Amino acid sequence: MWTEIVIAVGILVGLGLSFAVVLAVANKQFWVYEDPRIDAVTDILPGTNCGACGEPGCHAFAESIVKGTALPGKCTVSSADGIEKIAEYLGVDAGKEEKRVARLQCAGGRMEDREKADYLGQKTCRELAVVHGGNKGCAWGCLGLADCERVCTFASIKMNDNDLPVVNVESCTACGDCVDICPKDLFTIMPVSHKLIVQCKSLLEGELAQEICSVACDACERCVADSVSGLIEMKNNLAVIDYSRNALSSPSSTWRCPTGAIQWLTGQQFQASSQPLFPLGRIEVLADDKVSF
Numbered sequence: 001m002w003t004e005i006v007i008a009v010g011i012l013v014g015l016g017l018s019f020a021v022v023l024a025v026a027n028k029q030f031w032v033y034e035d036p037r038i039d040a041v042t043d044i045l046p047g048t049n050c051g052a053c054g055e056p057g058c059h060a061f062a063e064s065i066v067k068g069t070a071l072p073g074k075c076t077v078s079s080a081d082g083i084e085k086i087a088e089y090l091g092v093d094a095g096k097e098e099k100r101v102a103r104l105q106c107a108g109g110r111m112e113d114r115e116k117a118d119y120l121g122q123k124t125c126r127e128l129a130v131v132h133g134g135n136k137g138c139a140w141g142c143l144g145l146a147d148c149e150r151v152c153t154f155a156s157i158k159m160n161d162n163d164l165p166v167v168n169v170e171s172c173t174a175c176g177d178c179v180d181i182c183p184k185d186l187f188t189i190m191p192v193s194h195k196l197i198v199q200c201k202s203l204l205e206g207e208l209a210q211e212i213c214s215v216a217c218d219a220c221e222r223c224v225a226d227s228v229s230g231l232i233e234m235k236n237n238l239a240v241i242d243y244s245r246n247a248l249s250s251p252s253s254t255w256r257c258p259t260g261a262i263q264w265l266t267g268q269q270f271q272a273s274s275q276p277l278f279p280l281g282r283i284e285v286l287a288d289d290k291v292s293f
Helices: 002-030 036-044 058-067 080-090 125-130 147-151 177-181 206-212 243-248 281-285
Strands: 100-104 157-159 165-167 187-191 196-198 232-235 238-241 262-264
Touching (some): 147 177, 177 187
Antiparallel strands (some): 196 262
16 A cells, blocks of 8 residues: 555656656746846836726836837826836836827717616616617617726716716826727727817717707708818718818817707816706607606
């Protein structure tokens, strides 16, 4: 019996030593040098791994900085002191990126876009979107169940009293988590210099659009007429802005919009939530026609 035990232990020890030798040789043969400055820069970065810099995480971004393919200022989460510390450590220019922020391409909250049914299921936008595309009158509109608010690592999104997500321009890092989570693809990341925005994605036109949502783009083309040629064009009944011509944009494009679908933003969206001056009677008339699912 003892002989069998000794043999078994000997075999295990022999295998262990064999594997150790193989690993040691492999480590020496395939060892790849990594600049120690990468770990040092990674330690200075915030460690949120949000991806706003375009890299999958802070370590990958640190590699790009050390290689010289990116500047420290591209990190939108780091403080000014942190960015300067990295720049001084590496002896490079800190660089500066234009502030980018998440914008919602929909202004149809519960006061503008009526619900066509009561939803009694899981209170998430993704779950609701699976059921007939949602319970809102507009098939393209915000569902208002705050998936974006919950997914935001930096608490930069808060739902207002109109069930629309409001993005805090100052704390938003443009990480894109809200873009990924929205089942209606309503969020987009934009430089703050892009002040002209169409807050609608409906493809309906005229009365059809306004019957569903009071702030929908109705394809009237007034914004096209009031803008520099080529800045805005109508595509599938929706005003589309050519941001390569952003320098030519102005608030005048918004002045004659009958629904307010196109806006000129100087800060956060939906700064004040209020009942429309002329609430649509259909909201009250059709309230009893809703179904539950």
